[in-house]
Amino acid sequence: MVLFHDGKRALRLRPLFLFCSACLLLGSCQRSPTETALEIYINRLAIALSTSIERSSLTQAPAPPPDITLTTRPNLAGAVTLDLTSLRHCALKTTLIKRGSSLGKKAKASQRLLLQLEFLHFAPDCIALQRQQGNIATANQLHDKWLYEKSTLPGQIFQATLSGPAFRAFWNTHPRPGEYPAVDVARARAALHRLTDMVVRWLQGDYRHDNLALELALGEIAGARAGHTLQRLAARHDWLHAAESSLHNPVNDRLPCRPPIHTTRTILLADATAYFRQEVLPRSGRTAQQLATLVDAVAVLEALLESAQTPDYQRWRHQRRELLETVDQAAVKHLEILTRARQACT
Secondary structure (H helix, E strand, C coil): CCCCCCHHHHHHHHHHHHHHHHHHHHCCCCCCHHHHHHHHHHHHHHHHHCCCCCCCCCCCCCCCCCCHHHCCCCCCCCHHHCCHHHHCCCCHHHHHHHHHCHHHHCCCHHHHHHHHHHHHHHHHHHHHHHHHCCCHHHHHHHHHHHHHHHHHHHHHHHHHCCCCHHHHHHHCCCCCCCCCCCCCHHHHHHHHHHHHHHHHHHHCCCCCCCHHHHHHHHHHHHCCCHHHHHHHHHHHHHHHHHHHHHCCCCCCCCCCCCCCCCHHHHHHHHHHHHHHHHHHHHHHHHHHHHHHHHHHHHHHHHHHCHHHCCHHHHHHHHHHHHHHHHHHCHHHHHHHHHHHHHHCCC
């Protein structure tokens, strides 16, 4: 439907824009400033093109694969079959008792990781003591167990971190209310750095650990809501793609402002372009940059645990990377198309 047929009414368009913008703002209490600005822009562009703009596709950010800790059982590798009475002078005895208890067997992945680190930290002194006391069989059994725990440590770290509930919440596209408190990008990035530093030390053989520090880092990472941000960027990409389709004539694929030039449309399109450049592009850029900061920090941790990742996880990483590359430059590319459309109207 053509809303305006001549240029004389162009001067009265700004009150209409203000009215439409106010209507959108009143209904945007649950939207971010970026989403509100995008909606206002789409509305202005639709008026400029005398058409409606609707998304023809709905891109969904890929969900991470199922938590492997839910489908695997912790392997205690015979640790609880040791004669604990022979370990009465070892700090390791307490660790083995905790692991063999009903709570230890049902512990979540992060707690199992902490118990494994505790075993790796205390076992060498206990092995040495057993040898000094002539308990060679017990020492050899403990040594074999220690080698096994060391070899499986990357997998346990992966289960407790990248494949665990905290990172699933981190990538969740629709966070559950109250599941994890929201955390800003700076805090989440700092938590990712702290966690990565811990993992580096553990993989290098320094098994000292701070239970509270690990849980706090995971909790702050979970609250970053990177998946929700990625889904918002995917939705933005879909809207911009729909807008670009409207900028082209579906019959002959020409830009909508071809001779004879419509003065009204020229003004409207210039106004929409200016709004996109001043309001939508900067906000979209900040959102994309914040997400990139978090993704880069996660990539460092993923590189450390590359060998422990499941095929499903690696496939999901590839899908996630492809979507990030698609949405990252969507706003900049749209501005280029929008600029060409405006030039066709001048």
